[in-house]
Amino acid sequence: xxxxxxxxxxxxxxxxxxxxxxxxxxxxxxxxxxxxxxVVSSGSTDDTDDVVRSFESSNSKVRLLVQQRxxxxxxxxxxxxxxxxxDIMVMVNAxxxxxxxxxxxxxxxxxxxxxxxxxxxxxxxxxxNTYTGFAVYMxxxxxxxxSLIHPKVGELVAFRNLGQRLPTDMQSDEDLIxxxxxxxxxQVHYAPEAVVYNRGPGTVADxxxxxxxxxxxxxxxxxxxxxxxxxxxxxxxxxxxxxxxxDNHRVDRVAFAIALEACxxxxxxxxxxxxxxxxxxxxxxxxxxxxx
Numbered sequence: 001x002x003x004x005x006x007x008x009x010x011x012x013x014x015x016x017x018x019x020x021x022x023x024x025x026x027x028x029x030x031x032x033x034x035x036x037x038x039v040v041s042s043g044s045t046d047d048t049d050d051v052v053r054s055f056e057s058s059n060s061k062v063r064l065l066v067q068q069r070x071x072x073x074x075x076x077x078x079x080x081x082x083x084x085x086x087d088i089m090v091m092v093n094a095x096x097x098x099x100x101x102x103x104x105x106x107x108x109x110x111x112x113x114x115x116x117x118x119x120x121x122x123x124x125x126x127x128x129n130t131y132t133g134f135a136v137y138m139x140x141x142x143x144x145x146x147s148l149i150h151p152k153v154g155e156l157v158a159f160r161n162l163g164q165r166l167p168t169d170m171q172s173d174e175d176l177i178x179x180x181x182x183x184x185x186x187q188v189h190y191a192p193e194a195v196v197y198n199r200g201p202g203t204v205a206d207x208x209x210x211x212x213x214x215x216x217x218x219x220x221x222x223x224x225x226x227x228x229x230x231x232x233x234x235x236x237x238x239x240x241x242x243x244x245x246x247d248n249h250r251v252d253r254v255a256f257a258i259a260l261e262a263c264x265x266x267x268x269x270x271x272x273x274x275x276x277x278x279x280x281x282x283x284x285x286x287x288x289x290x291x292x
Contacts, residue, residue: 002110004029005036005086005161006103009076013094014047015290020094021055021062027103031111034103035061036084039094040076042067048094072280074166074173081164090158091174092196095288096122098156099195106158106194116160116186117178119153120194132207135257136200138244139211143231144192145240151190152230153178155198160186170224170278171217179227202287208264210285215268220278 006024010017017039024037039052041064052064065079081089088110092098102120109115124140126133146152157174159181166176178188201207222228230236248254 001033002031002088002107003086004032004034004088004090004103004107004158005038005080005084006034006090006092007077007080007084008037008039008092008094009042009073009080010039010044010048010052010094011042011070011284012044012046012048014044014051016095017048017051018055019097020092021052023098024092024103025055025059025061026100027098028101029104029107032088032104032107036086037062038065038080038083039063040065040067040080042072042076043070070281072168072171074170074176074280075168077173078165078168081161084161086161088158089161090156092156093198095198095290096155097197099197102156102194102196106156106191109189109191110158110160112187114185114187115189116162116181116184117153117174117188118158118194119147119151119174119188119190120156120196121147121190121192122155122196122198124200125197126200126202131253131256132202132204133200134250134253135207135260138248138254138257139200139261140198141248142237142240142244145243146230146236147190148192149239150230150233150236151188153188153190156194156196169280170220171213171280171282172221175218175221175227175229178229179221179225199288199290201285204260206285206287207260208267210288211261211264212267212271213279213282215265216271217278219268219272223272 055062124136126136128137
């Protein structure tokens, strides 16, 4: 039986925590044993800790670890890793909800000992009839199409617990883990049926803010380690875009989404060229915080 632990890193996620935990506890597994659900609450000032404690009191699998101040997601992941002994660690964002059966489908590839990491399939709940909602939909749809060619992990990931520790002065947690596993000879897989629901930014400003933050982290990953994630490969991007364009004919909204991403990447490029430094702690993007 392969033992599994789930980690949720949270800061002021009281409104989402019950939905996220409920979606994890409702998963049924075959051949895998979920024996630990660790929530790391970092400097939360809302009712996040109280919500987790209510689950903790009624379910022995749930554990709360508290960091008195925000030290960044990588620090929270390191704390979780230091407290678990499971073979596989799954990372779920506090503002995400797993679809029924998602965890089993995410874990299935680990029956192959050469698989070191698996990514799930994020589906946004944003209204795609708005320009920003369409941009969010296009972003994650292209991630899906690209991952079918060459896996790009994010939002929902699982990896072998091999004693990893992350640098706490950086972001890009899942990409750092992936880089180490690939360099150790492990494969990365994509599980398209392991669906996780999320909410992307609801405003143009929030979209650019979030995408700029992600692009800064990925550029520093390239700069510091010489490691490029698949979403920076032009061939993969072109294939994903052509597939998306064939199925979506709103040229105005497609152009709008491309412009937002281009602005984000340009700002990130300038930021890194000026070497302002990667950040381990970022302000929350508030409009992403309700997956209902």
